[in-house]
Amino acid sequence: MGVMVSVRGWLECDDGQLARIKEIVAADHPERTYSGGWAFPPRQYNAVRWAFYGGHIRAVSLDWFEERLRQIALIPASRPDDAYDERPRGLFLVSHDVDGMSEWRVRGGVLEIGLPGGDYRYLDA
Numbered sequence: 001m002g003v004m005v006s007v008r009g010w011l012e013c014d015d016g017q018l019a020r021i022k023e024i025v026a027a028d029h030p031e032r033t034y035s036g037g038w039a040f041p042p043r044q045y046n047a048v049r050w051a052f053y054g055g056h057i058r059a060v061s062l063d064w065f066e067e068r069l070r071q072i073a074l075i076p077a078s079r080p081d082d083a084y085d086e087r088p089r090g091l092f093l094v095s096h097d098v099d100g101m102s103e104w105r106v107r108g109g110v111l112e113i114g115l116p117g118g119d120y121r122y123l124d125a
Contacts, residue, residue, distance in 0.1 A: 003059040007037070008123075009092025011051040011106060016078045017088050018049040024071050034061055051090075060094060069104065069111045085109075095124045 013021065018040070028035040037055030044050065057065065069092070076087040085108055087113065090102040101124040103116040 003008050003097045004056055005062050006061050007065060008054045008093040009087050011090035012048050014078050015049060015107060020075045021051050021072055037125040069106055071115050073106045073109055073111050093120055
């Protein structure tokens with residue numbers, strides 16, 4: 001079966017950015033198994049929109065997921081003249097069967113990959 005990776009996390013964004021995230025996800029070949037891990041609540045409320053991902057994927061496919069997050073991170077703020085950097089942002093925990101857990105942070109237009117900043121060891125099973 002190979003080495004597996006458990007990926008779970010979320011993104012927060014606005015309406016326009018959510019539409020772009022859905023376009024990025026939909027651009028994957030429709031038969032791509034791991035694209036099914038994306039979830040978008042059908043009834044979003046308030047000003048913030050959410051996108052979630054949860055999946056147990058082969059380690060060789062982790063580059064695919066990383067590329068999607070890098071594309072999403074580059075989505076610009078809907079109001080570029082705003083004083084705040086309102087690009088999509090989020091947090092993903094990635095548990096690799098061999099390499100252990102890492103924390104993937106989407107913020108400021110980039111994807112940062114590092115050691116977990118919190119005590120998430122109970123999820124690294």
